[in-house]
Amino acid sequence: MVVFALMIALVGCYGGNPEATSSKEPQVLRITAGNEIPTMDSTGTLDVLSQRVINNTFEGLYRFGKDSKPIPGIAKSYEKSKDGQTYTFHLRKNAKWSNGTPVTAQDFIYAWKKSLHPDTLSAYAYLFNDIKNAAAIQDKESRLYGKVDELGVRALDDSTLEVKLEKPVPYFLSLMAFPSFFPQNEAFVERQGDKYGLETKHLIFNGPFVLSTWNHEEGWELKKNPTYWDADTVKLEKVEVKVVKDTSTAVNLYEAGHIDKVNLSADFVDQYQDSPEYSTMKKPEMYFIRMNQKNRFLNNKHIRKAIDMGWDKKEMANRILNNGSLPAFYLVPQNFVTGPKGKDFRAKYGNFNTGTVQEAKNHWKKGLKELGVKQVKLELLSYDGELSKTITSYIRNQLEKNLPGLSLTINRQPNKQKIALETKMDYELSYSGWNPDFQDPITFVDLFVSNGPYNWSDYKNPKVDQLVNEAKNEKNPAKRWSRLQKAEQILVENDTVISPMFQTGQAQLMKPYVKGFVSHPLAVEASYKWTVIEK
Template sequence: MKKKVLFSFMLLFSLMIILTGCYGKDEANETEGEKASDPNSSTTEQVLNLSASGDLTTMSSLGSLDALAVTAMNSVYEGLYRIGPENEAVPGIAESHEISKDGKTYTFKLRKDAVWSNDAPVTAHDFIYAWSKAINPETQAVYSYLMLDIKNAVKIQDKNDTLYGKIDQLGIKAVDDYTLEIELERPIPYFLSLTTYAPFFPQNEEFTEAQGDQYALETDKMIYNGPFILESWKQGQGWKFKKNEKYWDKDTVKLTTINQKIVKDTATAMNLYEANEIDTATLSSEFVDQYKDSPEFSTFLKPNTYFLRINHENKYLSNQNIRKAIDMGWDKEAMANVIMKNGSIAAYFLVPEGLSSGPDGKDFRDGNGDMNKTDISKAQEYWAKGLKELGTDKVTLEILSYDTAQAKSAVEYIKNQLEKNLEGIKLTINMQPNKQKLALEAKVDFDLDYGGWGPDYQDPMTYIELFETGAPYNQSNYSNSSVDKLIKEARVTVDSKKRWEILQQAEKLMLDDVAFAPTYQVGISRLTKPYVKNLYEHPFSADMSYKWAYIEK
């Protein structure tokens, strides 16, 4: 009996210890969990792991920009304003701004606590230095055309004007170190959104000049005024951002590290995602069905248009009937729904759906609708007519493309469709890494070029002006005096309704002339780990912002 009582007591005592230990452990874990869910907690590892389809082409805000470079620059640099969580322009280096009654003068008040990563203050002079360099004919930036609405900018770049090269006549001035005044030639409804874009970022003159032609080529040849710094950049492998502890709004920034790994193949990216080595993965068509029911899956339509650029100096492609046949001679719906299968839609237009609304509140697409819809029979008629005009029965062309798996599927589909539907056409494919492809595009060293465009600012003009004669990103030798006239007219038209109508006329004229062959409007299907919070996607300027992102586990 004593043994039984003693045993029972010992058993009860043991259970109490076990239960106490269990409850104590659960309480500790709950506390750890609470700490881990708090992005400010020291126990939360604030590291975001991402993949990229290609390398950075440049880190100079006045360089030749692509989407990857702009997103990277948006992370380490900051302009007067930056694109915010709701895709609006929110204060950056500027605390506030005022607009004159006539809409032509902007006065920005700069914050006095903003510094570069080398402790130099960010001042109005940094903006004047960078913008002047962009406009100056001797140092002209590729994207300087976005600044041509600043007073005297066009004249300063015009060799036949008395103001040619007189950069001191540009309509920007420092009222004092922290007040920047900008005069425009005319009111620009989207000007504030322009200031969020990389070409409008400041540069510190003393540091930049000291680096000479090595500026922004390596991490030690850059200084930063944005949420992060570029800690490492290994060509062909990837790059790493670290939190900028000298950023004026550092308390908002929760991430300490962002690792960006170059992964060109979707299957490899999916393996990395499943292994928890990357936190987001963009899906190509073959993976959509597999993951579409996952709670980590999302899809959305971006205001980005993909198209075939056409080299208008090619002896075959200079023929309008040949161009029409190539544009209308393949199934774009199947391209979007079967090949892409990621939320993309067939494009029969240049300006994408959802970019911006007109003065009547309607989307730009409501005006022109779809143009040059797929019609194989009609395309074959155009093709036969074009061949007859050229005096040939065979046409051989090369398509330039990215070297990614999804691009390969897309261009192979286009090739097969056109070779099936247009008798006598022979297409070859030239797949190139992003950097090399951009170089070939700049030289218009292609026949057809599979590529696309994302908006620099929230207005149809960001697309329409692409195909103006001599425009930096025309990249197709396209020239149409009627289109040019409409673009110039839209630039000086103050009446918003009339301006909208002019832009729609310009788009329609370009489609009638087949300045390019649209393919699809970009849809994105993506997996994102549930612990990644506030990773914001944008329809213009940078594709994505990391400033507000954090990890919650």
């Protein structure tokens, strides 16, 4: 699946094997979410919550299995050419959309071309660049710009999809399990127009569940999809999701028996850590402060380094989060992937910018002197959840105390509005994060290439661009690994494009009757396909 062996600290599956059980209990899973779903259009999503729901209601050629490795989905099998550059996928003939129409090879081609067309360009269009001509189709200087029919895919028949690559891609099947590569039914989508993905009546599904109700800002409901090709495996009849932004409210719902799973904030860890329903997990999900270099203060390297070193990351992870999260001094997470010699990606460089408060003050003074100012006013964009408020308040207090002359205000926004501000680079500092799309370090490192779709910091370094581009084309695993490590060092240690905050840990309570709940260390987060209720 990937070029390197995995070292995932997260245990992906809870409970027993639902296929080996028979339960007469109502098969209803009740959970919460912290925000509203921004979109259900698989070509338009860029947030984890949307991807989680899409992962459970749609299915690609492959899907992530119980161990988070890609397993056959709509594709029952494939062949790969000797040079590794042509994949031929054979689709299941019993795969159907929830309106009864068959899922065909053309449904994949339509969705992929839609993702690359200039009028409907996906935020994840860059993930297609390994497919023949995809990069050129997105390049305004290329003769192929906008010519999506030149994409290296074709339907040999309704059940056979051929995909040609620019070069061998070791993690290609993992990409096929990511929502951006899921199919869409052209006839249905075109009839919906710009309403597609915004309401249940403007959606059809081909996954284990359908989104049956969607009460915006309040919650939604998933129901078992009877037309799903593997419906016999799906035991849950329904998944009820409430939008709850406050942890104490969610814990009260859990205690009252109204929900079956709850994520805990630090305030509740000590109270519940001895409970048999309590567990923690490490995730390869990273949170960091973006620094928009369009801002004249943040364009100064010393100011950025001062902000990165000017607050206590260890105290925040251990005391405020208190859920197994790790203080982060890096971009690529610990225990995510190992390299050609069996060592973790972090082994070579370890932590960056582990300086003291005094070092932060020194950088701050140098930055102020270079800018010719004594006062700096900045705004920190943040999520509007309860934990986010605690984290940003802590960081503000630390930075204002340790960096004389800094005034920091907090701008808390709902998830959808926050993402919109970030994509427009209408912010100064932003509490942001990244969950890996596939299991390879490049999913983190290429976030900050000059023309990258998620380089929301106006950062440009030709050396980083060169290293990442060479890594993408390097066939020698050791050389590829080394280039990605060097690029990360430049990004974090030398240029301090971000201030890493923490690598996510998660403390949670789950009712013992919930079996087979699968958590993924990737953007799709969770699968309900194998979950069963056994009271």
